[in-house]
Every structure is written in C-alpha cells, then in structure tokens.
Amino acid sequence: MTLFDLDKAMNKLKSRGFDEYATELSSSRIEQVRFSRNSKDLYNIWDNSTLVIFASRGKRTVTTSVKDPGRLDSSIELLWELAGKIPENPSFVGINPEPQESYRVEKLAGIDYDLQDLSQEIVNSSLEAGAERAAGLLYNRANTVEVRTKYNQCTYTTGGLEVVIRSFKGNDTGQEGRHFGLKEKVDAGKISEIGCQSAEPLSLPTVRVELNPGKYDVLMSPYVIGNLMSYSSSFLSYYSVETGLSCFSESMNKKVSSSTFTLVDDPIDSMGVGYRACDDEATSTGLNVLIENGILRNYMHSFSTSVHAGTRTTGNAGILTPGAWQLKILPGAESAAKMISELDEGILINNCWYTRYQDYRNAIFSTVPRDGAFYVKNGEIQGSVTGIRISDSIPNVLSGITGISRETKNVKWWEEIAASNMPYILSEKIGITKSF
Amino acid sequence: MDGDLIHKILDYASSRSKFAEARYMDLVVNQVGFRNGEFQGLNFGSEHGYAVRVVNRSISMAYSDSNDWNRVKESIDRAIEKSNFEGKNRIYEGNPIKDTWKVKASKKLEDYSIEDRVAIVRENDAAMESSGAAVRVNSMVDKQINQLYVNSTGSEIRGEISRLFYFYLVGVVESGEFEQSTEQFGSSSGFEYIEKLDLRDRIEQDINELHQSAAAPRINPGKFDIIVGPEISGIVAHESCGHPTEYDRIIGREGAQAGESFLTGKEFPLRIGSPVVNVVDDPTMDGSFGFYKYDDEGIPSRKRYLYKKGETNEFILNRESAAQLGIESNAGGRSSSWNLEPLARMSTTYIEPGDYKFDDLFDGVRRGVYIKSFTEWNIDDIRFNEKYVGKEAYLITDGDISGRVRRPTIETNTIKFYSSVDAIGNDLQFSAGMCGKGDPEQGVDVWMGGPHMRLREVYLQ
Numbered sequence: 001m002t003l004f005d006l007d008k009a010m011n012k013l014k015s016r017g018f019d020e021y022a023t024e025l026s027s028s029r030i031e032q033v034r035f036s037r038n039s040k041d042l043y044n045i046w047d048n049s050t051l052v053i054f055a056s057r058g059k060r061t062v063t064t065s066v067k068d069p070g071r072l073d074s075s076i077e078l079l080w081e082l083a084g085k086i087p088e089n090p091s092f093v094g095i096n097p098e099p100q101e102s103y104r105v106e107k108l109a110g111i112d113y114d115l116q117d118l119s120q121e122i123v124n125s126s127l128e129a130g131a132e133r134a135a136g137l138l139y140n141r142a143n144t145v146e147v148r149t150k151y152n153q154c155t156y157t158t159g160g161l162e163v164v165i166r167s168f169k170g171n172d173t174g175q176e177g178r179h180f181g182l183k184e185k186v187d188a189g190k191i192s193e194i195g196c197q198s199a200e201p202l203s204l205p206t207v208r209v210e211l212n213p214g215k216y217d218v219l220m221s222p223y224v225i226g227n228l229m230s231y232s233s234s235f236l237s238y239y240s241v242e243t244g245l246s247c248f249s250e251s252m253n254k255k256v257s258s259s260t261f262t263l264v265d266d267p268i269d270s271m272g273v274g275y276r277a278c279d280d281e282a283t284s285t286g287l288n289v290l291i292e293n294g295i296l297r298n299y300m301h302s303f304s305t306s307v308h309a310g311t312r313t314t315g316n317a318g319i320l321t322p323g324a325w326q327l328k329i330l331p332g333a334e335s336a337a338k339m340i341s342e343l344d345e346g347i348l349i350n351n352c353w354y355t356r357y358q359d360y361r362n363a364i365f366s367t368v369p370r371d372g373a374f375y376v377k378n379g380e381i382q383g384s385v386t387g388i389r390i391s392d393s394i395p396n397v398l399s400g401i402t403g404i405s406r407e408t409k410n411v412k413w414w415e416e417i418a419a420s421n422m423p424y425i426l427s428e429k430i431g432i433t434k435s436f
Numbered sequence: 437m438d439g440d441l442i443h444k445i446l447d448y449a450s451s452r453s454k455f456a457e458a459r460y461m462d463l464v465v466n467q468v469g470f471r472n473g474e475f476q477g478l479n480f481g482s483e484h485g486y487a488v489r490v491v492n493r494s495i496s497m498a499y500s501d502s503n504d505w506n507r508v509k510e511s512i513d514r515a516i517e518k519s520n521f522e523g524k525n526r527i528y529e530g531n532p533i534k535d536t537w538k539v540k541a542s543k544k545l546e547d548y549s550i551e552d553r554v555a556i557v558r559e560n561d562a563a564m565e566s567s568g569a570a571v572r573v574n575s576m577v578d579k580q581i582n583q584l585y586v587n588s589t590g591s592e593i594r595g596e597i598s599r600l601f602y603f604y605l606v607g608v609v610e611s612g613e614f615e616q617s618t619e620q621f622g623s624s625s626g627f628e629y630i631e632k633l634d635l636r637d638r639i640e641q642d643i644n645e646l647h648q649s650a651a652a653p654r655i656n657p658g659k660f661d662i663i664v665g666p667e668i669s670g671i672v673a674h675e676s677c678g679h680p681t682e683y684d685r686i687i688g689r690e691g692a693q694a695g696e697s698f699l700t701g702k703e704f705p706l707r708i709g710s711p712v713v714n715v716v717d718d719p720t721m722d723g724s725f726g727f728y729k730y731d732d733e734g735i736p737s738r739k740r741y742l743y744k745k746g747e748t749n750e751f752i753l754n755r756e757s758a759a760q761l762g763i764e765s766n767a768g769g770r771s772s773s774w775n776l777e778p779l780a781r782m783s784t785t786y787i788e789p790g791d792y793k794f795d796d797l798f799d800g801v802r803r804g805v806y807i808k809s810f811t812e813w814n815i816d817d818i819r820f821n822e823k824y825v826g827k828e829a830y831l832i833t834d835g836d837i838s839g840r841v842r843r844p845t846i847e848t849n850t851i852k853f854y855s856s857v858d859a860i861g862n863d864l865q866f867s868a869g870m871c872g873k874g875d876p877e878q879g880v881d882v883w884m885g886g887p888h889m890r891l892r893e894v895y896l897q
Binding site (some may be wrong): 003032034035036039040041042043044045046047048049060061062064065066067068071075078082083085086087088089090091092116133135136137165166168175197213229242243244280320339341353354355356357358359360361362364365366367368370386387389414415433434435436 | 468471472474475476477478479480481482483484485494495496497498499500501502503504508513514515518519521522523524548549551554558570571573605607614615616620658688689690691692693695756775777811812813815816817821822823825843845847848849852872875877885887895897
C-alpha cells in the first residue's frame with residue numbers, strides 16, 4: 001500500500017520542465033527469521049515504500065529518493081533547482097524512448113510461509129543429518145515495483161523465499177543459500193531438505209591434508225562460481241568497460257573462456273527472486289546472452305551506454321550504471337558426482353567469501369574457501385584442506401573450464417552471491433595459495 | 437525532525453512487552469562523483485522511519501516508514517505476535533538516560549552548496565589527470581542523521597550526527613603494467629575535515645608511487661623481517677581483533693553470514709600475540725568517522741581495550757550479546773539506518789602506539805621489507821587466516837631502504853601475525869572504512885588505525 005500519486009509526480013516533472021525523467025516506486029513487505037545455535041534470534045518485519053526519481057535538464061542529471069508523499073512537490077522543486085547548479089553528465093544520452101511493445105509481467109503475488117515453523121524444521125533437518133548446531137535465516141519478500149518514464153511504464157511484483165542455513169560440527173561447516181521466486185509456493189518438505197543438504201560436507205573425510213601452494217584443478221560448487229560471477233559481473237557492464245576497469249574490454253566476439261561455457265542474464269525467470277519485468281528506465285527485460293560457447297556476445301547496457309557502443313540496450317539499466325539481474329551459467333552434461341570420480345587430482349571447494357581484487361583491469365583476485373575444501377585424488381575425496389585461497393584471475397578461471405555439471409542450483413547468499421542459477425564448474429590449473 | 441509517533445509507538449509496544457524500544461531516524465544524504473573527467477550526476481535523498489523492538493518469549497523488530505498510525509500499529513502487532521513464540525529473549529536493559537548530543541561541525545553540511553561539493557571532487561579528478569592516471573573515479577558522500585531513541589526503562593536520547601566520506605580509485609599503466617589504488621577518508625564533523633585533508637597532494641603522491649610500483653620487481657618468497665605502515669596496522673586491528681571480539685559473532689549470531697570467531701569456545705583471557713600489542717576500540721574520539729556519544733541502543737559510549745598486553749581483554753557488546761554474557765553493554769550497538777537492527781559493531785579500532793621512532797624500527801633489520809600500504813586483502817570467516825597485498829613497498833638491507841618491490845604478500849594467521857610484532861612505533865594514524873555485517877547487510881562508518889610496527893620472520897610471497 002502506498003500513498004504516492006505517480007500521475008501527479010509525472011505531471012509535476014513534466015510541467016516543471018525536465019527534459020527526461022523516470023520514477024520507480026517500490027513497495028515492499030518483508031518478513032525474516034534469524035536463528036543461531038538451533039534457536040530463533042530475531043523476527044523482523046519491514047513495511048517500506050520508496051519513490052526514486054531520476055530527472056535531467058539537458059545532460060544535467062539528478063536522482064533522489066522520497067519517502068514522504070507530502071514532500072513530493074518540494075523534492076521535485078529541489079531537483080529542478082539543483083539540476084541548474086551542477087555540471088553536465090556527458091555519459092547520459094537520454095532515457096530509452098523506444099515504445100516497449102510488451103513486458104513479461106507474470107501474475108505474481110506474495111506467498112504466505114510460516115517462517116517460524118520452517119526455521120525450526122530446517123534446523124531439525126540439519127541436526128538429524130549430523131550437525132551439532134545450525135545458524136541461518138529465512139526471508140519472505142513481496143515487492144511491487146512501478147516504473148514510469150516519459151515514454152513507457154511497467155508494473156510487476158517480485159520477491160520470494162530465501163533460505164540460508166549453515167551447519168556446524170566441531171570446526172567443520174557446510175552451508176546452503178537458496179532462493180525461490182513467486183512463481184509457485186515451495187513445499188515445506190523441500191525447504192526442510194535444505195537443512196540436511198547443508199550438513200552433507202560434515203560427513204566427508206575430515207582428515208587434514210597438507211597441500212603445497214601451486215596450480216590445481218578445482219571443482220567449484222555453485223556457491224563458489226556464483227560468488228566469482230557475482231563479484232565479476234560488473235566487468236560485463238559497459239559502464240566498467242568505459243571506465244577502464246574491465247577484463248572484457250575490446251573482447252566483443254572474441255574468445256574469453258572455454259568453449260563449453262555460456263553465461264546469460266535471465267531476469268524473466270520468475271522461479272528466482274532476481275525476476276524483474278523491466279529495468280530502471282522501463283525497458284522490457286529479456287534473456288541477454290553475455291558469453292556464448294566461450295565467445296563474448298554482449299555487454300550489459302542501459303540506453304545511454306548502448307548509444308555509446310552503437311548497439312541496443314539490453315534492459316540492464318541502472319540508467320547510468322547497467323548491471324546484472326539474475327545470472328545463469330548454462331548446465332553441462334555430466335553429473336557433479338561423475339566430475340569428482342573422474343578427477344585425477346584436484347580440490348573440491350564448497351563455498352567461498354571475501355573475494356577481493358588487487359587489479360580490476362586484469363581481474364586478479366583472491367577468495368577464501370569456507371564450508372569445506374577437499375583434496376581429491378584418483379576420483380576420491382582424501383581429506384579436507386584448510387588455510388588456502390584461490391589466488392588467480394577471472395580470465396584464467398574461465399579459460400580453464402573443462403567441465404560443467406548438469407545439476408544447477410538457484411543460489412543466493414548475503415552480499416556474497418547475487419540471485420543466480422549456477423552449476424558445478426571444473427577449472428584446471430587454478431592458483432592455490434596458503435597461509436604460512 | 438519528525439517522528440511524531442514515537443511516544444505513541446513506545447507506549448503501545450511497552451504495554452504488550454517485557455521490554456520495548458523505539459528509534460526514529462531521519463537520514464539526509466548527498467553524493468557527487470566524477471569518472472574519468474565526467475561528472476556522474478547528483479544523488480540526494482531523505483530516508484526516515486521507525487524501528488521498534490519488543491521482547492517477550494523472543495525478540496522481534498518492526499520497521500515502518502509510514503506516518504499513518506494504523507499502518508505502523510499493524511507491523512508492531514505482527515512483531516508482538518511473533519515475539520510470543522519461543523526463542524532467545526535475553527536483553528540488557530540498563531538504566532534510564534535522558535540526553536541530547538550532536539557532532540561538532542564548524543562548517544556545517546547544510547551551509548555547503550552543491551557547487552562547493554562539485555568543485556572539491558572536480559579538483560581531485562583534475563589532479564589525477566595531470567598526474568597521468570589512466571583510470572579516475574572520485575566520489576564524495578555527506579550525510580546528516582537525526583535520531584531519537586526511547587525505551588521502556590525511560591530513556592530518551594536525541595542525537596545529531598554529520599558525517600563525510602570520500603572515496604577514490606585511481607589506476608596507472610607503466611610499461612604495460614596496470615597498478616591501482618583505492619583510498620577512503622571519513623569523519624564525523626563538517627566540511628572543515630575535507631578542507632584540511634590536502635587530498636590533492638595525497639592523490640598526486642599516490643599516483644607517483646603507483647607509477648614506480650608498477651615497474652618494480654617482485655620479491656623471491658621467503659622469510660623477512662617486515663615493517664608495516666599504519667594503514668596495514670589499521671586493517672589488521674579491524675579484521676583480526678575488532679571482528680573476532682564482536683561478542684555476537686563469538687556466540688554464533690552471525691554464523692551463517694560474516695561467520696563466527698576463532699575465539700568461539702575458548703577460555704579467556706587468551707594469548708593472541710606479543711605482550712607489546714594493545715588494541716583499542718574507541719567511539720569517543722572527537723571527529724573520528726565512528727564517533728558517537730551514545731550507541732544506537734541508547735548506551736553511553738566508552739573506550740574499550742580488546743587486546744591488552746597481547747591477550748584478549750574485553751569484547752564488543754550490544755544489548756543482546758551483553759545479556760548473553762551476563763554483563764552491561766559497552767555501547768557497541770550500531771545500526772546504519774532506521775530499518776536495520778543494531779548489532780555489535782566497531783567504531784575506531786586501532787593498535788595503540790608504542791615508543792619507537794620510525795627510523796629506529798629499521799635498526800637491526802638485515803633483510804627485510806617495508807610494506808607501507810596495501811591493496812587486496814581478505815580474511816576467513818573466523819578471522820584467523822588473513823592476507824594483505826602490499827601496494828607501496830620497499831626492500832630493506834642492513835637497516836636501509838634499498839629499492840622498491842611490487843605487491844609483496846603477507847598470507848598468515850592472526851596468532852602468528854601478532855606474535856611476530858616486536859616493536860611498535862609512536863606515529864598513530866587512521867584511515868576510514870565502511871564495515872559490513874548483518875543481514876540485511878549494513879555498512880557502518882569506522883576508522884581503523886595504528887602506528888608503524890616491526891614484525892620478525894614473516895613469510896612473504
């Protein structure tokens with residue numbers, strides 16, 4: 001429920017004389033249960049409405065957020081005044097003027113879940129699978145978004161259920177972080193099962209294996225590759241290319257990865273919480289093939305960046321800074337189990353975090369494994385390894401891919417993994433460093 | 437400041453709970469930026485709303501940005517209903533406090549025009565260009581926070597906070613090699629902070645160093661005596677002392693997000709390192725980015741020794757984790773917005789300075805590396821296995837700097853790092869950061885700092 005009158009806002013922006021303008025009203029109701037050490041810490045409920053206004057006087061661009069409908073007129077007056085005092089923004093070309101013929105708006109509504117019960121069931125599932133204790137959270141979100149521009153308008157509802165659970169046994173951990181869009185209600189048994197899955201690494205051999213730093217074949221779980229894709233997706237934004245901070249600059253239609261690798265942005269899949277029917281300038285979203293069989297086929301664009309690049313917008317605005325909505329790596333043919341069984345020597349890594357770059361332009365990074373890293377020899381897990389990092393570059397990880405699993409998961413976790421759908425990935429000759 | 441409903445909210449929630457509190461926050465933010473010489477537009481906005489916490493059989497919070505009582509009441513009713521289900525429900529209540537406080541600012545944010553803000557950022561972009569930078573990103577954010585906190589014990593505290601944050605990223609290409617630097621500056625004050633920073637000089641110096649570092653040779657891996665600069669002392673204090681001593685982490689509250697702590701399950705005091713090491717977290721430092729007189733749970737702030745003489749000493753506590761420990765909160769409860777729960781957080785975390793002059797640290801270093809600043813860093817989720825990649829670094833031979841080296845890397849653990857420290861300089865310096873934690877993730881404004889320090893026999897890669 002919101003008290004904002006968007007017709008009034010649009011009329012005011014027009015009558016005030018702005019050349020281009022867009023409004024995005026987001027009204028959300030969110031519930032969350034957080035738990036640790038097997039019991040509830042906190043129940044949270046949010047009731048939010050925010051109106052974001054983007055407007056331009058020529059190339060002078062201003063953006064503001066408004067919470068109080070009573071401040072709408074004064075906020076627009078202030079926008080006008082400030083827009084007259086700032087320099088031009090040469091990057092801004094305009095808001096997409098092309099009439100959008102249709103939007104892939106799914107008829108979605110909020111779904112009731114009893115988060116209190118689900119949280120206890122998922123904890124019990126983890127404990128029954130061998131965990132000593134569990135921590136995590138569940139979110140249930142319903143967010144109605146109404147985007148209007150001078151040229152187009154679109155309203156859609158997104159959100160869904162998010163489940164994060166981490167299982168602990170001694171110093172060992174396992175974790176799952178999954179998301180389910182509003183397309184259909186998820187069965188309680190399926191949600192509960194995630195608790196059990198999070199405890200699976202706890203049953204793997206725990207004998208510690210000491211590894212020397214060096215190059216190893218690494219089998220990355222959907223969480224590991226999901227993390228790396230989340231932290232590197234901005235390199236595929238044309239904004240980063242223009243800034244000079246992308247490892248994919250000047251790579252259009254060139255080989256940037258193994259030929260088995262295809263990466264798409266798929267915001268129209270409402271089975272995930274990354275679903276959205278339009279971008280921030282009301283451009284209809286669609287499947288954007290970024291890397292196809294190893295070849296860079298497209299960047300992520302807003303209308304402005306697409307004009308700079310001489311192409312069409314991909315529906316990824318951020319009006320000034322395009323970005324990904326819901327990345328997917330297309331699945332391969334093999335099972336993850338078979339990929340392990342066929343691995344002569346390598347490391348299976350279940351999760352990672354704290355990915356940081358020392359060189360954005362060449363995408364040189366390191367990331368810290370967590371929730372289980374295991375040494376594999378002759379197709380069998382020999383034991384766990386600790387104190388290591390993946391220390392390499394994104395181009396090297398992508399070009400080294402030799403296997404992609406047929407299983408994929410809808411993964412999302414905290415700020416570490418944006419909503420995405422990821423398989424297991426085997427990449428060869430990956431740099432592994434360790435603490436001394 | 438609005439927030440007219442706050443007493444009605446508190447009365448309603450208190451009558452239905454064992455403990456209740458309400459917080460109204462009004463947050464006004466301005467942001468301007470330049471990228472490679474191009475102005476990136478102005479962002480500004482106002483955020484405001486209520487956070488209500490109720491404690492019964494468990495703890496619940498409701499967040500609403502509405503001024504419509506019926507709508508706010510609906511969320512509170514839901515929170516109260518859920519708080520009657522089983523869960524953890526201990527909370528430190530403390531004594532009632534009534535007070536008003538504000539950050540000192542001689543050049544108030546509201547007196548600075550948008551043209552003044554743009555001019556600052558434009559000048560720094562120009563300095564980058566004239567110094568030969570290939571990539572230039574500058575951003576400045578200022579925010580004014582007005583907050584009113586009330587609770588069922590009778591506390592009522594009004595706070596006014598103004599903060600400034602400056603971020604830049606610069607990249608150079610030298611002989612085909614790319615080298616980058618990101619720096620952050622922040623303060624709880626007015627625009628006098630930015631004026632005194634001499635940012636232009638700092639940027640020009642940074643770019644000059646990057647050009648030289650890009651062309652420098654790598655080291656051969658091995659053990660070295662190392663001297664680390666204040667920037668590295670600061671990040672180490674933050675990552676491997678501040679975070680692991682947040683008591684909510686120790687008891688698993690952040691287990692599925694930022695993680696637990698290597699201190700989980702240990703007996704205290706626990707020896708962490710050399711007896712010369714003291715690490716402090718102090719929210720009372722005037723002008724510091726993490727300054728506050730009261731935390732966001734209405735507890736008066738004070739200085740805390742986290743590691744003292746190389747051992748654990750005190751933990752960072754909010755109301756919830758203090759109750760779990762059975763002691764008073766020490767005012768670590770911070771929330772970065774009206775719609776986020778207060779968690780146990782750092783403020784200004786630093787390694788306490790020692791007696792050594794900078795030059796004296798080099799005495800007796802036969803084969804060493806001076807790592808003045810860092811670029812990439814990370815640490816595992818129990819805050820033990822950590823990595824710092826040098827940005828500006830030099831070889832030391834027989835006590836003298838003998839040439840520059842590129843990206844020397846410390847990859848070690850917390851105990852080894854602090855145990856290797858044998859001398860601490862007297863030149864305390866601070867840098868700013870945004871510290872992330874919680875779900876939804878919330879970044880709080882912090883300083884981190886320390887002096888130059890000497891460490892013996894550290895493996896570098």
